[in-house]
Amino acid sequence: MSSPISTADLHDEALLARLRAMVAESPVPEAAISEILQALQKARGYIDDEALQLAATMTGLSPVKVEELCTFYSLLLREPVGIHVMRVCDSIACHMAGAQDILAQARQHCGVEFGEVSRSGKLTVIPHVCIGMCDRAPALMVDDEALGPMDKQALTRLLAQLEADVWKPS
């Protein structure tokens, strides 16, 4: 769900028109909340307080309720992230196939803890539940792209591409 971080203006008329259309196409305004939050995260990189308030206003939900939804859905991010977000699956199939080694290598590369922005600013690595790629374990996602099976060499190449801004989803 996440995409390269941007500083999209929440007053941008094109963005607001898309959000209004989501509300208009929903049976009730609250039903659009998930789609709106995803769109805001795509535009901003994460759901900051301003985006959360906008989502609440547009759907008629309370900010507290929207905050709860952001907490519940692990794909929604409330903290700043790097240009790319890497979600490394640590559920059972990937765990058995070496996910902990992948996580350790990715964290060492970033030089920070999981969920934080890497020293280069290019990446945030987050352990994640099953991403539906169990047959290609260990698997991970970069932004919206699922990749696997991953090993030390493949991850080294991927990290180098991300650092050099030459990685592209297929």
Ligand code: FES
């Ligand atoms: S357990 Fe890792 S993708 Fe399903």
